[in-house]
Amino acid sequence: xxxxxxCRSICALCGALVLGATAASAQTTQTLTINASVASRAExxxxxxxxxxxxxxxxxxxxxxxxxxxxxTAKVRSSGTPTLKVLANGDLASGGDSIAIxxxxxxxxxxxxxxxxxxxxxxxxxxxxxxxxxxxxxTFTYKLANSWNYAVGSxxxxxxxxxxxx
Numbered sequence: 632x633x634x635x636x637x638c639r640s641i642c643a644l645c646g647a648l649v650l651g652a653t654a655a656s657a658q659t660t661q662t663l664t665i666n667a668s669v670a671s672r673a674e675x676x677x678x679x680x681x682x683x684x685x686x687x688x689x690x691x692x693x694x695x696x697x698x699x700x701x702x703x704t705a706k707v708r709s710s711g712t713p714t715l716k717v718l719a720n721g722d723l724a725s726g727g728d729s730i731a732i733x734x735x736x737x738x739x740x741x742x743x744x745x746x747x748x749x750x751x752x753x754x755x756x757x758x759x760x761x762x763x764x765x766x767x768x769x770t771f772t773y774k775l776a777n778s779w780n781y782a783v784g785s786x787x788x789x790x791x792x793x794x795x796x797x
Contacts, residue, residue, distance in 0.1 A: 673713065673796040674706040682773055689777040697773040703744060703757075708764040711797035715744075715758035717790050719751045725784030732788060734776040741769020749790060757792060764796075 682697040707713040723730040735749040743758045744767070758767070 669708065671710065671796045672706070672708040673794040674704075675715070675792060675794040676702075676704040677771075677792060678702045684773075684775040687777055689779045693777050695775045695777050697775070701771040701773070702768070703741075703771055704766070704768045705758065705760075705794050706766045707760065707794065707796040709762070709796035712762045713758075713760040713794065713796045715756070715760070715792065715794050716754035717747070717749070717757045717792045718754040719749045719788060719790045721751050721788055723786035723788045725782070725786040728782040728784050728786075730775075730781055730786055732790075734778075735773060736776075737771045737773045739769055739771055741767065743767055744769040744771065754793070 679699060679701065682699060682701065684695045684697055687695045705713070705715055719732040719735075722732045723735070732749045732751050736747065737749075738746045739757070743760050745756060745759055747755045747757060749755070757771075760767075
């Protein structure tokens with residue numbers, strides 16, 4: 632064998648050994664713990680926040696519809712059963728005259744909202760929720776029982792809606 636061919640053969644063998652060698656590597660792992668806090672929450676939106684009952688002939692219009700409907704959105708995050716209640720802060724009042732708040736009723740569309748009658752002493756259910764969380768939208772439509780016995784005046788009162796997510 633000639634020296635040139637011999638050297639080439641040795642160089643080819645050395646290159647194959649170097650190329651076939653694997654580099655040493657190191658590896659380590661670490662665990663990450665991920666925590667999240669999720670608490671009960673309640674968010675209630677009524678739009679608009681003012682309604683009016685126009686004057687009407689009690690014979691022709693025994694039940695006066697409000698000038699507008701009220702859109703209601705209840706967003707709840709709960710481990711229990713949420714509640715939506717309404718309590719009137721008194722009777723409709725005009726100076727020393729009043730109209731019993733129980734003459735104001737409402738109907739509801741969109742679950743879980745329900746119909747009812749205003750009350751100034753006992754909170755009334757305005758929705759019947761299932762346990763858990765969600766976002767719910769609907770509409771309340773209010774009416775005032777009309778009467779010839781009402782004294783002339785401009786009457787007003789407020790009612791408080793309370794959404795609770797236990």
